Amino acid sequence: MLATDATPFASEIRRRRTFAIISHPDAGKTTLTEKLLLYGGAIRLAGSVKARRAARHATSDWMEIEKQRGISVTSSVMQFEYDGCMVNILDTPGHQDFSEDTYRTLEAADSAVMLIDAAKGVEPQTIKLFHVCKMRGIPIFTFVNKLDREGKDPFALMQEIEDVLGMRTCPMNWPVGMGASFKGVFDRQKGHVELFDNRDHGQTKARTQTSGVDDPALADIIGPDLHQKLQEDIELLDVAGDPWDFDRFRRGDLSPLFWGSALTNFGVQPFLEYFLKLAPSPAPRLAGDRLVDPEEPRFSAFVFKIQANMNPAHRDRIAFLRIVSGRFERGMEVQHVRLGKKVRLSQPQQFMAQERQIVEEAYAGDIIGLFDPGVFRIGDTLCTGEAIQFEGIPSFSPEHFARVRFKDAMKSKHFRKGLDELTEEGAIQVFYATQPGNPDPILGAVGELQFDVFQYRMKNEYGVDVILDRLPYEVARWVEGEGYQPRRFWGTDNLAVTDRDGRNVLLFRNESSMRYVIQQNENLTFRATAPVK
């Protein structure tokens, strides 16, 4: 990595670890996040994150939907220091009706922790998020959770990860027992067993005691059966998993595998310590044809998420920035590259489990939130020095579609404004049929909940009652190729549309009709994400 005298803050950047936890709902993401904060000293007693979430639900009416469904549709960033590292956890919505936000948040992460429920194995949402990480080539850690309950056999889980995701794992540790007899983990590198003890249901850190595998005292503590099983497992492991290979890990081809229970804190600390050692510091990012190194002295950042109405009292809009290079200072003047003008970053915010703090300084790898008077879009670059433009953030194929109309003809202007702003924010995608006849816009969303959010926000923020008519499509593909003629698809089962930038898109009823069309049109290219501008 580049280290020059011009970057006196290189050590600040190198100690940063910015990551997201990816999982299927209920695998324990909130619990693990909270336990990481507990070990990081950011909270004293576990339970606070949930309590804050609950308190927020009680005091905030910024989105009734949240309350009605009792779920969180926002994401935030949490920062803490541990062992000399500055850790940024990007929180993503946990609900099954997750949105594009979840995907986009991964654009701001340098690594991901894939959390798997030991009883359920690899679940659908894990698979989707895994593929986004894979596409970006970011390193993926695997944490198998809920070992305090009976789950699948650990070797079977390893096999499942490989079969379903096509990724090999390297167990860094191995569980000793499971369910009521889950006693600890065997650290393969150190060659010892870490035995856990916790008497307050995971509210405080677990106490740990280490023991060599051949230590007769270990057999006494865990019992002879478990001891023998552990010895057999250790031998099997040498052939079942892959050997540790740092380069394969960095490319996202090999995942270090950990076991534990976020609920009881067992295995959280061993995981955190390996994570900080192995997780990459802020990565360079492509701007045009050159890589911008995080240690370049100039400040640069991109907008990966825009969130409106985080505070109901102010109806504000916050743009979340990931800093790519250099150092940020409150009040600094930067170029807004797309608009070709200067903006002053005067009220930067950092979010700690929904509580805001003003940021005085931040470094490459950090996330900050800016008040957005409507000048930012997802993918915008901000920088000092020579103007650069980071690669845009792709739009992902929606899985739900609906035609949208509004009731009151007088509200046409408001409708347009709302539609423009909400699509700009990335809350929803908009398409238009190419076949004449029905000019009403078609909305596409990755998660169905986004339709409710759209309807709610159109009414509350723009005063427009909208009607959504669901459409029977499940997949979209951006189509490229000289010979493409949308009219060939008119009147078929599939719908030829254009997106808001005029690019051609085909909507399919299901995967098999998509595969059929792809087979029949070898001269065309079909993309699952919109080509970035």
Ligand code: GDP
């Ligand atoms: P999220 O939807 O992924 O954020 O999951 P939560 O952290 O909210 O956890 C979902 C449920 O699983 C909650 O009832 C948790 O108490 C429970 N849970 C989380 N981690 C563990 C664990 O290690 N063991 C057990 N038994 N339950 C857990």
